[in-house]
Amino acid sequence: xxxxxxxxxxxxxxxxxxxxxxxxxxxxxxxxxxxxxxxxxxxxxxxxxxxxxxxxxxxxxxxxxxxxxxxxxxxxxxxxxxxxxxxxxxxxxxxxxxxxxxxxxxxxxxxxxxxxxxxxxxxxxxxxxxxxxxxxxxxxxxxxxxxxxxxxxxxxxxxxxxxxxxxxxxxxxxxxxxxxxxxxxxxxxxxxxxxxxxxxxxxxxxxxxxxxxxxxxxxxxxxxxxxxxxxxxxxxxxxxxxxxxxxxxxxxxxxxxxxxxxxxxxxxxxxxxxxxxxxxxxxxxxxxxxxxxxxxxxxxxxxxxxxxxxxxxxxxxx
Amino acid sequence: xxxxxxxxxxxxxxxxxxxxxxxxxxxxxxxxxxxxxxxxxxxxxxxxxxxxxxxxxxxxxxxxxxxxxxxxxxxxxxxxxxxxxxxxxxxxxxxxxxxxxxxxxxxxxxxxxxxxxxxxxxxxxxxxxxxxxxxxxxxxxxxxxxxxxxxxxxxxxxxxxxxxxxxxxxxxxxxxxxxxxxxxxxxxxxxxxxxxxxxxxxxxxxxxxxxxxxxxxxxxxxxxxxxxxxxxxxxxxxxxxxxxxxxxxxxxxxxxxxxxxxxxxxxxxxxxxxxxxxxxxxxxxxxxxxxxxxxxxxxxxxxxxxx
Amino acid sequence: xxxxxxxxxxxxxxxxxxxxxxxxxxxxxxxxxxxxxxxxxxxxxxxxxxxxxxxxxxxxxxxxxxxxxxxxxxxxxxxxxxxxxxxxxxxxxxxxxxxxxxxxxxxxxxxxxxxxxxxxxxxxxxxxxxxxxxxxxxxxxxxxxxxxxxxxxxxxxxxxxxxxxxxxxxxxxxxxxxxxxxxxxxxxxxxxxxxxxxxxxxxxxxxxxxxxxxxxxxxxxxxxxxxxxxxxxxxxxxxxxxxxxxxxxxxxxxxxxxxxxxxxxxxxxxxxxxxxxxxxxxxxxxxxxxxxxxxxxxxxxxxxxxxxxxxxxxxxxxxx
Numbered sequence: 001x002x003x004x005x006x007x008x009x010x011x012x013x014x015x016x017x018x019x020x021x022x023x024x025x026x027x028x029x030x031x032x033x034x035x036x037x038x039x040x041x042x043x044x045x046x047x048x049x050x051x052x053x054x055x056x057x058x059x060x061x062x063x064x065x066x067x068x069x070x071x072x073x074x075x076x077x078x079x080x081x082x083x084x085x086x087x088x089x090x091x092x093x094x095x096x097x098x099x100x101x102x103x104x105x106x107x108x109x110x111x112x113x114x115x116x117x118x119x120x121x122x123x124x125x126x127x128x129x130x131x132x133x134x135x136x137x138x139x140x141x142x143x144x145x146x147x148x149x150x151x152x153x154x155x156x157x158x159x160x161x162x163x164x165x166x167x168x169x170x171x172x173x174x175x176x177x178x179x180x181x182x183x184x185x186x187x188x189x190x191x192x193x194x195x196x197x198x199x200x201x202x203x204x205x206x207x208x209x210x211x212x213x214x215x216x217x218x219x220x221x222x223x224x225x226x227x228x229x230x231x232x233x234x235x236x237x238x239x240x241x242x243x244x245x246x247x248x249x250x251x252x253x254x255x256x257x258x259x260x261x262x263x264x265x266x267x268x269x270x271x272x273x274x275x276x277x278x279x280x281x282x283x284x285x286x287x288x289x290x291x292x293x294x295x296x297x298x299x300x301x302x303x304x305x306x307x308x309x310x311x312x313x314x315x316x317x318x
Numbered sequence: 319x320x321x322x323x324x325x326x327x328x329x330x331x332x333x334x335x336x337x338x339x340x341x342x343x344x345x346x347x348x349x350x351x352x353x354x355x356x357x358x359x360x361x362x363x364x365x366x367x368x369x370x371x372x373x374x375x376x377x378x379x380x381x382x383x384x385x386x387x388x389x390x391x392x393x394x395x396x397x398x399x400x401x402x403x404x405x406x407x408x409x410x411x412x413x414x415x416x417x418x419x420x421x422x423x424x425x426x427x428x429x430x431x432x433x434x435x436x437x438x439x440x441x442x443x444x445x446x447x448x449x450x451x452x453x454x455x456x457x458x459x460x461x462x463x464x465x466x467x468x469x470x471x472x473x474x475x476x477x478x479x480x481x482x483x484x485x486x487x488x489x490x491x492x493x494x495x496x497x498x499x500x501x502x503x504x505x506x507x508x509x510x511x512x513x514x515x516x517x518x519x520x521x522x523x524x525x526x527x528x529x530x531x532x533x534x535x536x537x538x539x540x541x542x543x544x545x546x547x548x549x550x551x552x553x554x555x556x557x558x559x560x561x562x563x564x565x566x567x568x569x570x571x572x573x574x575x576x577x578x579x580x581x582x583x584x585x586x587x588x589x590x591x592x593x594x595x596x597x598x599x600x601x602x603x604x605x606x607x608x609x610x611x612x613x614x615x616x617x618x619x620x621x622x623x624x625x
Numbered sequence: 626x627x628x629x630x631x632x633x634x635x636x637x638x639x640x641x642x643x644x645x646x647x648x649x650x651x652x653x654x655x656x657x658x659x660x661x662x663x664x665x666x667x668x669x670x671x672x673x674x675x676x677x678x679x680x681x682x683x684x685x686x687x688x689x690x691x692x693x694x695x696x697x698x699x700x701x702x703x704x705x706x707x708x709x710x711x712x713x714x715x716x717x718x719x720x721x722x723x724x725x726x727x728x729x730x731x732x733x734x735x736x737x738x739x740x741x742x743x744x745x746x747x748x749x750x751x752x753x754x755x756x757x758x759x760x761x762x763x764x765x766x767x768x769x770x771x772x773x774x775x776x777x778x779x780x781x782x783x784x785x786x787x788x789x790x791x792x793x794x795x796x797x798x799x800x801x802x803x804x805x806x807x808x809x810x811x812x813x814x815x816x817x818x819x820x821x822x823x824x825x826x827x828x829x830x831x832x833x834x835x836x837x838x839x840x841x842x843x844x845x846x847x848x849x850x851x852x853x854x855x856x857x858x859x860x861x862x863x864x865x866x867x868x869x870x871x872x873x874x875x876x877x878x879x880x881x882x883x884x885x886x887x888x889x890x891x892x893x894x895x896x897x898x899x900x901x902x903x904x905x906x907x908x909x910x911x912x913x914x915x916x917x918x919x920x921x922x923x924x925x926x927x928x929x930x931x932x933x934x935x936x937x938x939x940x941x942x943x944x945x
Contacts, residue, residue: 036480037450049756071657071758079756085749088740089671101663102757104655113650120647136353146753151650163477165352165506166618183647192480195509232608234590235533256516257533285604289594298590301608313481 001028003154003186004048006066009057011043018043019210021057026188026205030180032197032218033190034313035207041190044207045156048188050074062154075103078147082158084139086131092118093127096145103150113149121145121175137168144175148185155179157189161196169196176200194309204309206316214316221312227263228252228305229284239295247291260305263287319344319469319500320364325373327359334359336524337373342502346495346515349504352622356524357504358397361473364502365394377469390418393462397473397504399454403447407438407457410446415464432464437486451478459487463494470494470501476510488514512614522622536617537587543567544586548607553579556602563592577605657758661767664759668771672737681733682779688725689783692718692897693790700794715791716804717892719811722787724883724894727818730780731847731879734822738772739840741826742933743833751937761937765930769823776819784815807890814889817922818882825878825925828932850877872913881921884913 002025011019019040026048035041046052048061050070059066064073087095093114100110118127121141126134131142140160147155160176161169177200180187191197197204198218206214214221233240236257244251250262263284284302292299307315320342327334335356351357362368363375366382366389375382382388401410412429420428433442436456441449446457455478462470472491476484492514495501502519505511511518518535520528528535550556557569557579565585572578583589586609597604610616672678696718713721745751754764788808791800804810826843833839854877861870875884887893893909 034481036482037452071760074756075654075657075758079752081749081752081756083749083752085752087750087753088744088748098663098667099753099757102660102754102759104657104659104758105650106653106655109650109652113652116648147756148647149650150654151652153649163506166508166615167352167622169506170615170619179647184649185647192478192484193507194481232612255513283603284606285597285602289598293594293598299594300590300612301606303606303608310481310485314485317482 002026003028004059004061006044006047006059007057009047009059009066010055011047011052012055017055017210019047022211023057024205024212024215026186027203028186029203030177030187030189030201032201032204033188033207034194034197034204034309036317038209039207040210041207043210045079045158045188045190048073049077049079049156075150076152076154078150078152078155080143080147080155080157080160082162084136084163086139086142088132091128091130092123092134092142092145095131096142096149099146100149105150110149113151114145117145117149118142121148122171136163137165137171140164140168140172141175144172148179153184154186154188157187157191159191159193160189161191161193173199194313198309204312206313208317214312218309218312222306222309224305224307229261229263229288229302230305231259231261231288231302232300233257233259233292234298234300237295237297240292240297243291243295247287249287249291257300261288319378320502321374321376322363323374323376325363325370325375327363327368328371333524334368335363335370335521338521338526339373340519340526340529342500342519343517344495344498344500345517346491346501346503347517347519348511348515349502349519349521350508350511350618351504351521351527355521357521358473359524360519360521361394361471361502361504364469365392365471390465391467392469392471393465393467395458395462395470395472395475397477399451399458401446401454401457403445405446406443407446407449407453407460408433408442410457411442411460411464414461418465420465428464428466432460435463435490436460452480452483455479456483456487459490468499470499472501472503474504474506476505476507484510508614508618518614520618520621527621532614532617535621536612539617539620542620543582543584544589544609544611545580545582546586546589546607546609547578547580549577549605550579551577551603551605553577556600556604557581559596559600559602563589563596565589660757660759661763661770664754664764664767665770665774668737668741668768669774672771672775675736677736678733678775681729681736685726685729685733685779686783687729688722689787691725692722693787695897696791696795713895713897714803714892715795715800716807716810716890717895718897719784719787719807720814720886720890720892721895721897723784723811723814723886723890726780726783727879727882730776730818731822733779734772734776734819734826735840735844737775738822738826739830739843740836741768741772742831742937743836743839746831746834747836761934765827765933765937768933769827769930772827773819773823776822777816780815780819781812784811810890814886817885817889821878821882821922821926824927825929828929828936831933831936847878851879853877854880868911868914871909871911872917874909875913875918876921878925881918881925884918885922887912888915888918 004026006022006024009019009022010017022040022044033041033044043052047054047059047066050061050066050073053067061073062076064076087098090098093111096118097107097110097114100113101107105113115127118124121144123138123141123145126138131139134142140162144160157176161172164172173196176187176189179185180200189197189200202218203216204218204221205212234257241251241254241259244261248264252260252262288299288302322338322340324337324339325335326337338360349357349360359368363370364377364382366377366385369383377388378391380388382392405413408429411432412425415425415428433439436459438453438456438460441453446454449457455475459472459475462472475491476487479487488510491501491503503511503514512532516532517530518528518532519526548556553571553576557571560566560581561569565588566581566583568582570580572580611620745754755761788811829843829846830839833842854874858870858874861873875881883894893912
């Protein structure tokens with residue numbers, strides 16, 4: 001199921017072609033939209049919000065055709081803009097309910113919904129305050145609240161953690177994840193912070209130069225071929241590396257106490273007593289713990305190697 | 319290279335920084351803290367824009383406040399975005415280099431070099447008003463680097479850069495630090511900090527909460543209950559065995575993921591050292607294990623919540 | 626799909642424990658055609674929440690209260706002390722009140738309109754407005770209607786009250802027969818300043834990020850044009866071009882409104898029939914020429930609307 005789809009879309013600004021012949025399906029759920037500056041993400045968002053009449057090609061969002069039904073599209077989608085923004089001279093409740101009324105909600109419903117959404121976004125206690133007095137984190141939340149007030153089935157989030165400190169980021173990401181999982185809201189998150197995408201989205205679309213260069217489930221994209229494992233030690237240890245090499249493990253990369261090891265292909269056959277899933281995965285623990293014991297190093301964690309989304313992204317751009 | 323000795327700064331009755339003493343060595347040091355913790359005040363004290371209300375601040379052995387000698391050896395990349403929008407990037411950097419005392423050929427070379435370092439040569443002759451957020455960030459960086467300072471203060475330098483740009487700029491910062499400069503970076507993006515440096519300064523509510531090597535700090539807070547997640551095909555048996563350890567206080571199976579076991583320990587240090595023996599001798603099959611509390615983000619959260 | 630259902634079938638039985646986290650809104654949504662009305666309504670609502678609005682409304686009522694008071698005294702007074710009032714036609718009295726209210730209408734325009742778009746520019750509110758089902762034109766229409774509505778209320782209401790008072794008390798003295806179409810003339814005349822201010826101020830406001838600056842610039846144009854027109858008019862009068870001088874006097878933002886007002890109610894300026902000194906530059910022997918005034922007024926309105934339209938750009942909602 002896709003929530004929006006574009007077919008052979010071309011967008012021009014005057015003489016400049018921003019996107020040419022782009023076909024893409026935005027799947028349901030939480031989707032991350034990645035790409036360097038100038039990759040066409042902005043144009044894609046604008047197009048999906050019905051702002052742009054494509055020069056050629058067609059597309060639809062939530063079953064509404066692009067170009068013709070821009071207003072009806074915007075009634076059913078929400079946008080959390082990147083810039084710090086609010087409507088001046090109002091407290092939070094009137095701002096959010098006004099946003100709801102602009103989407104066509106009757107005023108009584110809009111007011112009711114505004115309270116509900118503000119509560120959900122963690123602004124319950126601050127909802128009668130003027131938005132001008134809000135901190136950065138609260139301003140970010142109210143931007144989310146105004147995007148959700150009319151119950152959109154698709155929400156675009158443009159850099160949702162902009163300017164937030166670690167705690168604020170955690171909370172914002174938790175909100176985004178919560179609203180996009182099991183609440184019937186589909187989200188498209190555009191961000192330069194790849195871990196944000198990793199934490200909120202299930203799928204990702206990577207763009208470059210106006211074209212989609214990679215897309216798919218994040219978990220699948222991050223899988224690494226072969227038996228590799230990431231190990232973290234308490235402290236960087238040369239002895240551990242040496243002992244690994246002795247055992248025939250390939251040391252693929254070392255960053256401080258984090259080591260990526262490659263196991264030789266046919267590895268320790270799994271023990272007989274396994275019950276469920278991790279059956280086929282080689283018994284890393286046995287090898288790693290013995291190595292650590294020999295080298296006197298302390299293993300603080302290990303897991304089958306996954307590429308970071310950053311690696312996936314940089315690779316897709318090449 | 320930077321030294322604060324019981325430095326405080328008050329704005330009237332509002333606290334900016336309260337009795338902070340620390341030494342920032344050469345290399346990269348990350349300045350961390352929630353919004354409003356006093357990071358900007360710290361930066362401004364060190365860059366000589368503010369005078370400490372009490373205590374002492376020294377940069378390269380001198381007081382930085384309104385001190386031209388320090389300014390010439392210090393580069394500052396502010397967080398706020400203020401430019402002369404009509405200038406080109408090159409003109410802007412040139413202007414600031416001229417203020418820093420460069421003339422003639424040396425000026426042109428310094429400007430060229432710094433623009434090249436930040437990867438802005440292709441766009442150097444366009445109006446700043448037409449720059450993207452990332453380009454503006456790079457130009458700010460270029461003006462901080464143009465006089466080849468020994469001390470660099472970078473306030474949220476990666477804001478607005480795309481992932482490629484972030485990678486390039488972190489590499490640049492790292493190479494600057496390797497050449498012996500003292501770089502103080504403030505950032506909210508902790509995983510990025512973690513990839514750049516282990517040396518941190520954590521400020522919270524105006525006080526210095528922690529300073530020094532990340533691993534050392536983490537070791538010290540190992541004393542609080544610590545979660546460790548393991549995946550095994552026999553999580554029940556493994557959990558039973560782990561509960562036998564004196565310092566393990568709880569073991570929980572995940573109701574959604576049948577292979578996942580989460581234990582809590584009061585003494586991570588002994589947990590990590592006994593785990594290998596327990597796994598090897600017990601013949602358990604562990605496919606992965608790690609602690610969700612084992613990164614800078616968790617350390618940051620723990621420390622700021624404690625105070 | 627009606628939102629009111631009979632009580633018996635109020636949906637499925639509620640779960641024992643309600644999920645109070647996020648839930649979807651599936652209530653009614655109006656078709657997105659009346660966005661401009663929502664914007665306009667919010668503008669007026671914000672206006673009347675401010676104290677300044679009521680103060681200025683009171684002041685703009687004064688020029689109409691004064692003649693009503695004078696007329697009342699005259700009707701009660703046996704000494705015929707205020708008989709000179711009778712020299713002024715009812716049209717003239719309405720015009721004088723209209724001219725007297727202009728300053729307050731202008732100040733009210735500043736209060737309501739200076740921040741109309743500049744405030745939104747400062748707070749990036751356009752990002753919010755235009756991400757909703759609201760086109761740029763309906764946004765501008767809403768803002769315009771908001772300013773116009775507030776000003777029209779302040780301009781029209783007092784005039785209507787005075788009209789009703791005269792109608793009730795002076796019909797015997799020929800109030801209706803003197804000029805049966807006065808109501809239409811007064812209606813047009815009082816709606817003209819709100820329309821001009823709403824259009825021109827909207828354009829000015831759109832180009833600034835600070836409401837104070839936008840208001841200052843608008844006030845500068847308002848008074849500056851008046852001073853300039855006064856000087857030009859004085860020079861023309863010195864060289865004996867009396868007619869041109871009168872027209873020049875009205876070639877400013879406030880002047881054009883007064884000039885068109887004179888044409889609309891067909892009268893010359895006065896002061897409720899009370900004597901004003903002959904040396905007063907306000908005293909004029911003829912109405913200003915109509916065509917330049919109409920052109921100027923239409924020009925200002927169009928200029929304002931074009932300025933606003935050029936400045937407000939929809940595609941900036943998502944930025945690169």
